[in-house]
Amino acid sequence: MKRSELNSIIAKAIVFLHAQNFSLPPFAFWNPKAWAKKGLEADEIRDCMLGWDITDFGSGDFAKVGLVIFTIRNGHMQNPKYTYKPYCEKILISDVKQVTPMHFHWSKVEDIINRAGGNLVIQFYASTKTDGLAKSPVVISVDGVQTTIKAGGKLVLKPGQSVCIPSRVYHKFWAEKSMVLTGEVSKVNDDNIDNRFYEKIGRFPAIEENVPPRYLLFSEYPCPGSGPCAKKR
Numbered sequence: 001m002k003r004s005e006l007n008s009i010i011a012k013a014i015v016f017l018h019a020q021n022f023s024l025p026p027f028a029f030w031n032p033k034a035w036a037k038k039g040l041e042a043d044e045i046r047d048c049m050l051g052w053d054i055t056d057f058g059s060g061d062f063a064k065v066g067l068v069i070f071t072i073r074n075g076h077m078q079n080p081k082y083t084y085k086p087y088c089e090k091i092l093i094s095d096v097k098q099v100t101p102m103h104f105h106w107s108k109v110e111d112i113i114n115r116a117g118g119n120l121v122i123q124f125y126a127s128t129k130t131d132g133l134a135k136s137p138v139v140i141s142v143d144g145v146q147t148t149i150k151a152g153g154k155l156v157l158k159p160g161q162s163v164c165i166p167s168r169v170y171h172k173f174w175a176e177k178s179m180v181l182t183g184e185v186s187k188v189n190d191d192n193i194d195n196r197f198y199e200k201i202g203r204f205p206a207i208e209e210n211v212p213p214r215y216l217l218f219s220e221y222p223c224p225g226s227g228p229c230a231k232k233r
Contacts, residue, residue, distance in 0.1 A: 001062065001205040006054050007214045013068045013093050020116045020181050022091065024070060027051060032213055039224045048074040048082055049191070051218040057101055058202025067100045068093035071218065075188040077107075088189040092182040094120065094175040102133075102172040102198040110186035113162040118177035120157040124149045125170040131196060138169055170198060 027045055045051060050071045059065035069092055075085030104127055114120045126134035138149045141164040149155060155163060165171055191203060204219060
């Protein structure tokens with residue numbers, strides 16, 4: 001993805017969030033110069049992968065296959081500094097017919113909540129022992145009501161509705177009618193190790209630096225000193 005595209009996507013997301021009366025924490029708006037001045041006091045943001053996460057899943061076409069993610073809070077599966085925090089919260093933005101590909105999480109159990117906008121359509125499959133798509137139905141909780149979905153069936157969440165998705169349940173989703181503001185409340189999340197996509201995709205985009213970044217993605221934060229945080233810790 002080009003940096004100019006990432007800048008535009010984040011700018012559009014900020015406008016949409018403002019229109020929905022959803023406020024992000026201050027670090028969402030720290031630019032590269034601000035980040036360069038941050039010391040060890042911002043380690044939790046770096047280490048727990050908080051912040052902007054924009055992906056086209058390697059498709060090269062963000063409008064058709066892509067997702068805007070902002071991780072608001074998160075613990076850490078391995079770092080003892082953060083294992084006391086067993087939860088994660090994200091905000092997602094899906095556009096109409098913009099697909100997040102079929103995937104499951106090895107560990108994470110998550111509630112997906114349609115916070116505002118259009119309808120969120122989610123397709124489900126149970127997984128087989130070899131991580132294929134099972135033909136058996138999926139039993140999930142929709143706003144506390146046990147619901148059975150046939151293999152490949154779709155659930156439509158209207159604003160205010162939510163679904164709890166267990167680990168190892170395949171799902172893909174997209175917006176219908178208009179852009180959707182989606183909340184995600186889950187167990188601790190690590191996108192480096194906890195995602196299993198049914199088809200081979202690229203989770204984190206390669207970036208073409210055609211313009212300066214307006215804001216940094218969570219994978220780009222500088223550490224106090226030099227070098228990526230992931231390599232220092």
